[in-house]
Amino acid sequence: MSDVQFRFRTDDAVADPGVTVDVFGAQTNASAVRLEPGDDARDLLPHLDRIKLIEVNFPSFTDGRGFSSARVLREAGYTGELRAVGELPVDHLGHLRRCGFDSFAPDIPLNPVDAEAALARWEHVYQPAADGRVPIWNLRHG
Amino acid sequence: MYKYDTYDQAMVDARVEEFRDQVKRRLEGHLSEDHFKPLRLQNGLYLQLHAYMLRVAIPYGTLSSAQMRVLGDIADKYDRGYGHFTTRQNIQYNWIQLDQTPDLLAELAKVEMHAIQTSGNCIRNISSDQYAGAAADEIVDPRPYAELLRQWSSFHPEFLVLPRKFKIAVIASETDRAAMKLHDIGIRMVRNAAGEIGAAFYVGGGMGRTPMIAPLVRAFVPLDQLITYAEACLRVYNRYGRRDNKYKARIKILVHELGKDEYTRQVEEEFAHLLTQGIEPPLAELERIKAHFTDPAYDTAAPDTLDRSDPDFALWVDRNCAAHKQPGYMIATISLKPVGGIPGDASGEQMRVMADLGLKYSFDELRVTHAQNIVLPHVRKADLYDLWQQLDAAGLATANLDLIGDIIACPGLDYCSLANARSIPVAQKISERFAAKQADLGELKLKISGCINACGHHHAGHIGILGVDKKGTENYQLLLGGCEGDDTSLGQITGPGFSEDGIVDAIDKATDVYLAHKQGDERLLDTYRRIGMAPFKEAIYE
Known part of the structure; x- marks a missing residue:
């Protein structure tokens, strides 16, 4: 498993690796789960209160x-x-952040200078997402 | 037309710098071609057979004279003096150098232009009716809605890695001039029984190797839910569109495999959820955008008569001009299909001429059509003769709109790395062969694709040509009966394919069958629909 390279949280990281969605369903004490692209994130919704870490591969x-x-x-x-894990190009970083990811464990560590530039690229955004940023169309109309 | 504010300008400027950085990393070897490819594609940059090709966005096909002039200057400075207007109302340059691209984009940004999302697996440039704002038959100008969708879809963080490309068209007229139902999402602005404006969503159309006509998924989406509904359509696609096979990854396959009803059910469920998320722009934003699309200051005293004493001029007016909603005005189309020419090509000098004429005669506004022509949307009838003379002097007064010579063609094997056969020489031969006969044939839309990806819209041509590779030689299949308009239909293959010269002969025979069977005002398409394939097939393969 790759190391977490960027983390935008102040709480302690969960040490356990995420279990698969199938295992998670059977393990009532698991608090970390790993979603594969074909998994339905909505299957986790009834259990969100006990989850501390979701890895999205x-x-x-x-x-x-x-x-x-x-x-x-x-x-x-x-x-x-x-947490986003796997093949994460630096140019996706800002968009992943906007979709709600707050930690990143790329397979191949990213150049920190490029990563910083990618995260700071857009002063404003056109549309709302999961990051709470106020979109341009709201800024225009107070 | 729409003008950027400081926010829009900052977004485009930031994109130029982002791409400059990406190119730098690529040239310095920090970015592999595999990883650079999707990044450059989302900035419209393809690697073709001989060079890079850059596709520049022309949102909903509308541009100012200053923008058209810069497009002409770029053709001279960065290309070989030409640009190619495309079937999605964009322009592409075929001889671009990678290291010059950031500077080129910076020049575009100065006139509020860019190449954002003109390729790649993302929401592409939004297309629209080239007569928007001028058409006599529209209920409302569709472009403000297209502009709102442009902003929403630009750098949308969730939808930049879709299963496949995603094309949206917005129209608001009874007559469909934008092939709306052949898009991933086709939107028709409509009025409901209460008189309110809303959007009808057609989802899952497309051409390519599996052509589909988009079914109606929702007849009326209120304006204050428009973006939310679009987001629901896209999210269902991003989550469930096929990713195992790129040829089955377009939304048309998802809609087809799920069935329209099940896809609609999933969208409605997602839509109900997203309505709770407050993602819709304020209606005030739509009003702000609409204020950019108000009517120009028409001359209300403009004479509504036309001096038709010059027969060549009268022919051009009848062929290339359309009714305008404002008395005393007409919509003039500049054909980029001279006899024997390359469909959609214009020289840098011709672009500057069109820019000047747009400024002088059409309130500083021009349009690109999906049929690869240019429109001057608001011309006083009293100015038409002067306009025509100046177009004629620049080689831009070909009177063949919607005739067989007004061919849609993709770049084909002369440029494109995907193509199986050349399109341009076939278009040129057809254009020359039928130059004398075309007026007798009336409206006849002929479309040529150099491969199954169907960029030349061959499925939707009254006559369609598909170039294929047959054991190492170029071979051309003939289709009849396609149509992109309100009565959208897909063409049927006549039978075995032809050589480059053989296809031209086959079309000649098909048009003879049409002329022999034509009743009244029938177009070839109408005759075909009435008498069927058999008589055509018999003549073509005798």
């Missing part, structure tokens, strides 16, 4: 289902750690 950077998984979880009120 990106086996390939060309599979974008995890972006929707993240927003679905945040929209349902999940406030625990949401």
Whole structure:
């Protein structure tokens, strides 16, 4: 398992690795779960109060289902750690952050300077997402 | 037309810098071609057979004279003096150098233009009716809704890694001039029984190797839920669209496999959820955008008559001009299909001429059509003769709108790395062969694709041509009966394919069958629909 390279939370990280969605259903004490692209994030919604870490795996950077998984979880009120793992290009970092991810464990560590630039790229955003940023169309109208 | 405010400008400027950084990392070897490819594609940059190709966005096909002038200057400075207007109302340049691209984009940004999301597996540039705001038959100008969708879809963080590309068209007229039902989402602005404006959503259309006509998924989405509904359509697609096979990854396959009713049910469920999330823009934003699309200051005293004494001019007016909602005005189309020319191509100098004419005669506004022509939307009838003379002097007065010579063609194997066969030489031969006969054939939409991806819309041509590779030689299949308009239909293959010259002969025979069977005002399409394939097939393969 790759190390967490960026984490935007102040609470202590969960030490346990996430179990698969199937195992999670059977283990009533598990607090960390790992979603694969084909898993339905909504299967976790009844259990959000006991989850502290959800890892969303990106086996390939060309599979974008995890972006929707993240927003679905945040929209349902999940406030625990949401970690993107797998093949994470630095150019996706800002968009992943907007979808609600607050920690990143890329397979190949990212250049920290590039990562900082990617996260600071957009001063404003056009549309709301899971990061609470006020979209341009609201800024225009106070 | 829409003008950027400081927010819009900052977004485009930030994108230029982002891409400059990405190109730098690529050239320095920090970014592999595999990882760079989706990034450059989302900025419209393809690697073609001979060079990079850059596709520049023209949102809903509308541009100002200053923008058209810069497009012409870029053709001269960064390309070989030409640009190619595309079937999605964009322009592409075929001879671009990677290291020059950031500077080119910076020049575009100065006139509020960009190449954002003109390719890649994301929501592409939004297309619309080229007669928007001028058409006599529209209920409302569709472009404010297209602009709202442009903003929503630009850098949408959830939808930048979709299963496949995603194309949206917005229209608001009875007549569909944008092939709306052949898009991933086609939106028709409509009025409900209470007189309110809303949006009808058609989802899951497309061309490519599995052409589909989009079914109606919802007849009326209120304006204060428009973006939320679009987001629901996209989220269901991003979560469940197929990713195991790129040829089955478009939303049309998802809608087809789930069935329209089940797809709609899932969208409605997601929509109900998203309505609780407060993602809709304030209606005040739509009003702000609408204020950019108010009517120009028409000359209300403009004479409504036309001096038709010059027969060549009269022919051009009858062929290339359309009714305008404002008395005394007409919509003029500049054909980019001269006899023997490359469909959709314009030289840098021609672009500057069109820019000047747009400024002088059309309230500083031009349009690109999906049929690869240019429109001057608001021309006083009294100015039409002057306009025509100046177009003629620039080689831009071909009177063939919607005739067989007004061919849609993809770049084909002359440029495209996906193509199986050349499109351009076939278009040129057809254009030359039928130049004398085309007026007798009337409206006849001919469309050529150089491969199954169907960029040349061959499925939707009254006559369609599909170039294929047959054991190493180019071979052309003939289709009849396609239509992109209100009565959208998909063309049927006549039978075995033809050589480059053989396809031109086959079309000649098909048009003879049409002329022999034509009743009244029938177009070839109408005759085909009435008499069927058999008589055509018999003549073509005799």
